[in-house]
Amino acid sequence: MDGDVVRLIDRETGEFLLARRFEPGFSLLNCAHSNLKTWRDLRGSLERRQTVRTLGRRFHQDPMAYLRSFEESLINQALPA
Numbered sequence: 569m570d571g572d573v574v575r576l577i578d579r580e581t582g583e584f585l586l587a588r589r590f591e592p593g594f595s596l597l598n599c600a601h602s603n604l605k606t607w608r609d610l611r612g613s614l615e616r617r618q619t620v621r622t623l624g625r626r627f628h629q630d631p632m633a634y635l636r637s638f639e640e641s642l643i644n645q646a647l648p649a
Contacts, residue, residue, distance in 0.1 A: 576585045627634040 574587045576587055
């Protein structure tokens, strides 16, 4: 991907942003992933990792509440509806 990198400033937050100015004729199709299955597999693995991190963070914030909700979910799975 050819293009100049431009540094911008967000007027509301004052944060620096990076943008890329592309040549004429560039389209988003140039950014499309060539192997959709590989992309979906990668996306799925990232979502699983995020879920594990979220659960770990909940456990560290309040271990008793986490274990209580975990126990309740196991009980609900074991009991017939």
